[in-house]
Structures are given as C-alpha cells and as structure tokens.
Amino acid sequence: MSRQPTSELEIAPCCGSVLAAALSPADADLLAKGFAALADPVRLRLLNLIAESGPVCSCDLTEPLGKSQPTVSHHTRVLTEAGLIRGRKDGRWVWWQVVPEAVAALRDALAAA
Numbered sequence: 001m002s003r004q005p006t007s008e009l010e011i012a013p014c015c016g017s018v019l020a021a022a023l024s025p026a027d028a029d030l031l032a033k034g035f036a037a038l039a040d041p042v043r044l045r046l047l048n049l050i051a052e053s054g055p056v057c058s059c060d061l062t063e064p065l066g067k068s069q070p071t072v073s074h075h076t077r078v079l080t081e082a083g084l085i086r087g088r089k090d091g092r093w094v095w096w097q098v099v100p101e102a103v104a105a106l107r108d109a110l111a112a113a
Contacts, residue, residue, distance in 0.1 A: 023109075030083065030105070031105065031106065031109050033081075033082045033083070034082045034083065034084055034102060034105070034106050035106065036082070037078050037079055037081075037082035037084060038082075038084075038106075040075070040078075042065060042067060042071075042075050043075045043078060043079055045064075045065060046061065046065060046072070046075050046076065046079065047079060047084060047085065047098065047103075049061060049064055049065070050085055050096045050097060050098055051098045051103070054097065055088070055095045055096065055097045056095065056096055056097075057090075057093050057094070057095050057096075058072060058073070058076065058087075058093050058094045058095075058096065059093055061076075061096075076094070076096060082102075083099055083102045084098065084099055084102050084103060084106075085097065085098055085099060086099055
C-alpha cells in the first residue's frame with residue numbers, strides 16, 4: 001500500500017525512482033539514430049546479412065538484396081552514420097562488419113522496456 005502525501009510539497013515514495021533508469025540525452029540520441037536507421041526494411045536486411053556473414057564485401061550484397069550498387073552504398077552509409085556497421089576499404093571494394101557494441105546497446109534498450 002502506498003503512502004499518501006502529507007502536504008502538497010511532499011511526494012509519496014512508490015516503487016523505485018523513475019529518474020534512476022532514465023536515459024541521458026546523449027544515449028537517447030544515439031539509440032534513436034540506430035533505431036531510425038533500422039526502420040527501413042532494406043537496411044534491416046542489410047544489417048542481418050552482414051551480421052550473419054561476418055565481414056562481407058559490398059560486391060556480395062547487391063544480389064541478396066536485389067538492389068543496385070548505388071542503392072547498397074546509400075544504405076551502408078546510413079548504417080555507418082548510425083554507428084551500426086563499419087567498413088574497411090580493400091582496393092575498390094569495402095568490407096563491412098557489424099559494430100557489436102552498437103547492436104548490443106539497441107538490444108539492451110529493448111530488453112529494458
């Protein structure tokens with residue numbers, strides 16, 4: 001049973017403080033960028049392909065996605081800007097891999113909900 005306030009200025013304690021688990025503005029901004037990047041079905045599939053295949057060359061992403069190289073480049077740029085993947089240039093191609101910490105942060109944010 002919760003305690004009622006004895007005056008207008010006193011707030012009755014309940015369970016835990018809501019403020020104890022609040023996201024910082026910086027953390028909320030990073031998570032929002034990540035979730036926004038994944039709100040596109042092509043980018044979600046792209047992240048899944050990269051996560052499942054380990055480092056994967058850009059040249060190997062066009063066929064499974066059914067998208068042109070410029071379209072794949074656009075989507076990898078968005079995922080890179082969101083901090084979800086990183087690339088390593090090798091000649092004319094880029095090898096993509098997931099940033100595990102960034103994906104884990106998104107997963108943890110959903111698990112806490």
